[in-house]
Amino acid sequence: MxxxxxxxxxxxxxxxxxxxxxxxxxxxxDHQIMLVGDExxxxxxxxxxxxxxxGIEIIHSSSVITMEDNPLSVVRDKRDSSMGVxxxxxxxxxxxxxxxxxxxxxxxxxxxxxxxxINGINRAAIASILPLTTPVLLMDSGAxxxxxxxxxxxxxxMGSKYMEKIYGIDRPRIGQLNNGTEYNxxxxxxxxxxxxxxxxxxxxxxxxxxxxxxxxxxxxLVTDGFTGNVFLKSVEGMGKFLxxxxxxxxxxxLVTKVSTLTMKEKIKDMKKRFDSTEHGGAPLxxxxxxxxxxxxxxxxxxxxxxxxxxxxxxxxxxxxxxxxFAADYDDKKLIADAEKxxxxx
Amino acid sequence: MxxxxxxxxxxxxxxxxxxxxxxxxxxxxDHQIMLVGDExxxxxxxxxxxxxxxGIEIIHSSSVITMEDNPLSVVRDKRDSSMGVxxxxxxxxxxxxxxxxxxxxxxxxxxxxxxxxINGINRAAIASILPLTTPVLLMDSGAxxxxxxxxxxxxxxMGSKYMEKIYGIDRPRIGQLNNGTEYNxxxxxxxxxxxxxxxxxxxxxxxxxxxxxxxxxxxxLVTDGFTGNVFLKSVEGMGKFLxxxxxxxxxxxLVTKVSTLTMKEKIKDMKKRFDSTEHGGAPLxxxxxxxxxxxxxxxxxxxxxxxxxxxxxxxxxxxxxxxxFAADYDDKKLIADAEKxxxxx
Numbered sequence: 098m099x100x101x102x103x104x105x106x107x108x109x110x111x112x113x114x115x116x117x118x119x120x121x122x123x124x125x126x127d128h129q130i131m132l133v134g135d136e137x138x139x140x141x142x143x144x145x146x147x148x149x150x151x152g153i154e155i156i157h158s159s160s161v162i163t164m165e166d167n168p169l170s171v172v173r174d175k176r177d178s179s180m181g182v183x184x185x186x187x188x189x190x191x192x193x194x195x196x197x198x199x200x201x202x203x204x205x206x207x208x209x210x211x212x213x214x215i216n217g218i219n220r221a222a223i224a225s226i227l228p229l230t231t232p233v234l235l236m237d238s239g240a241x242x243x244x245x246x247x248x249x250x251x252x253x254x255m256g257s258k259y260m261e262k263i264y265g266i267d268r269p270r271i272g273q274l275n276n277g278t279e280y281n282x283x284x285x286x287x288x289x290x291x292x293x294x295x296x297x298x299x300x301x302x303x304x305x306x307x308x309x310x311x312x313x314x315x316x317x318l319v320t321d322g323f324t325g326n327v328f329l330k331s332v333e334g335m336g337k338f339l340x341x342x343x344x345x346x347x348x349x350x351l352v353t354k355v356s357t358l359t360m361k362e363k364i365k366d367m368k369k370r371f372d373s374t375e376h377g378g379a380p381l382x383x384x385x386x387x388x389x390x391x392x393x394x395x396x397x398x399x400x401x402x403x404x405x406x407x408x409x410x411x412x413x414x415x416x417x418x419x420x421x422f423a424a425d426y427d428d429k430k431l432i433a434d435a436e437k438x439x440x441x442x
Numbered sequence: 443m444x445x446x447x448x449x450x451x452x453x454x455x456x457x458x459x460x461x462x463x464x465x466x467x468x469x470x471x472d473h474q475i476m477l478v479g480d481e482x483x484x485x486x487x488x489x490x491x492x493x494x495x496x497g498i499e500i501i502h503s504s505s506v507i508t509m510e511d512n513p514l515s516v517v518r519d520k521r522d523s524s525m526g527v528x529x530x531x532x533x534x535x536x537x538x539x540x541x542x543x544x545x546x547x548x549x550x551x552x553x554x555x556x557x558x559x560i561n562g563i564n565r566a567a568i569a570s571i572l573p574l575t576t577p578v579l580l581m582d583s584g585a586x587x588x589x590x591x592x593x594x595x596x597x598x599x600m601g602s603k604y605m606e607k608i609y610g611i612d613r614p615r616i617g618q619l620n621n622g623t624e625y626n627x628x629x630x631x632x633x634x635x636x637x638x639x640x641x642x643x644x645x646x647x648x649x650x651x652x653x654x655x656x657x658x659x660x661x662x663l664v665t666d667g668f669t670g671n672v673f674l675k676s677v678e679g680m681g682k683f684l685x686x687x688x689x690x691x692x693x694x695x696l697v698t699k700v701s702t703l704t705m706k707e708k709i710k711d712m713k714k715r716f717d718s719t720e721h722g723g724a725p726l727x728x729x730x731x732x733x734x735x736x737x738x739x740x741x742x743x744x745x746x747x748x749x750x751x752x753x754x755x756x757x758x759x760x761x762x763x764x765x766x767f768a769a770d771y772d773d774k775k776l777i778a779d780a781e782k783x784x785x786x787x
Contacts, residue, residue, distance in 0.1 A: 229683070230683075242621070242628065274672060276584060276587070276668055276671040276672065276675075284587050284588060284668060306675050306679075307672045307673070307674075307675035307676035307678075307679055308675040308678045308679030308682070309679065310679060311679050311680060311682070311683035312683065323621055323628065324668070324669055324672055326652075327619060327621065327652045327669055327672065327673055328652070328672055328673075328676055329652075330621075330651050330653040331652035331653065331655070331676040332676060332680060333652075333653045334651075334652055334655060334656050334657070335656060335676070335680035335681065335684070336684070337653070337656070338575075338656035339680070339681070339684040339685075339688075343684075343688060
């Protein structure tokens, strides 16, 4: 399997990307790790930092998508960027998966236009794992600010399949993020989606309030990308905030300072949970080939974990399942539309 | 000043409501504390629990709004409920403020219909204080699921006035909850509101991401009630979740168990911060007279604190400031409308 890493992406590019590639090379020996980026820059950085990139194939690209670039630039004036070249290689089956820590909007736009969505899937979603007691997949965490109930049901199906295949959860519990648990809570979108999810055959556990999500209320949380983004960032922010408060508590006086040493490890565990580098990245579910969005602040370890995730993604054949669902979903819609149009003839 | 408490409201009614009233009576001697509810029940519970309610005036009511009741019942078949009678007393100026831990929807509906909004204010909002390093007022935390940019600017003004008067903050910083900080982030609502807030004369600090809210990014956070509700509950849920994790860390082995004793107080502080009973309640800003919504799980202390909040609310004359703003805002809108209509004559 060939996994391609965007060497020029993220806050710590290219050094941590190259380090991550080298780490992945050692850890996943059965697979071919590749980098896309400026050949000279990659070689120079590798030599200067004593990173052994032998065996890592490099695809050359001459520009870089920045965080400030318009998302569409990846398919317009910056098709020669590492992201643009990488996505093109994926679309032409020259590689099996693509990992990038770059501009989220550009990656989503580029993936949608260059790699394309799975037939029948109306919107791709950024599927983020929330760092809680049990992992919770958030669909969508920011790709689609406004969505329809059609999108929500597709998010639910794709998320369910992902948690089943990647996390081995049998019949993942789907919850809809809402301002109350009753069926009639929320706006028209939530009320309509509730109805459709109830009849979907998925393991829909109903509406879930934000305060219950940390306590394992569901395995997949579906919502629009705006609410999802606010929710994801509040979880991240509160995690950071409370760990800071905890540090204050633990360094208050000498006694607590001493005891802190004994607790060091446990607290490390807590920090680890909120450390995005542990979770790899977020797949763009609904795209016809595996694209993994790594966190912008990714270090080598995060990239290595994102590569592992990409390998799992390919091996488990998630996209095949999603394709079958989407084709079936599309059929049903076409039939319903035809009935509406011609039903009275 | 006469502060009326809904004796039959909340999960712990009537006992904790009566206890709260007695506590408030002792703490705020200059003011008259009153209860609304079933006279016999209140007397019985007071006697049985040895609570001295002498000096607390009781207004009799014969029914109760439950959490399951339709919000409109408070102005229809349950006008004789403690909430209905209490709101009526407030509207007739028989009392100066009303505190209830009951059904939020009913309280908001009843307040809007019986007590009425301030002239020119289009929507009342539930103004919740987020328990963070510095207090942040969330406007709206759940009253209005969908809003217009007109509502957002009014929320911003009311919230600014509240934080200035109650928390003594000079020119409170207004932030708009959004999925990014740039001016063009979010849906049409956020883009439009950003523009209007920028020109409002308020201390608008721009869009704020959820992850920055715990780190004092603003004093007032404006958003629609759906997103606000999800955000509020995620802050509550994450606080509870992380305190639980912390407890695990601290009771791992004997050494940490011993040290826990020395830290007890500090951790108590942390818990206190996330304890809703400390913050009293959330005022319904935009209603023409003070209505304080206490948390459903309120105990005596929370009720006592909500009474203090009600007293502040009246003393600082917030509603007078909001009235002046609303009249001015209304004038400007009428002029703008007239210009649109007759401008071409």
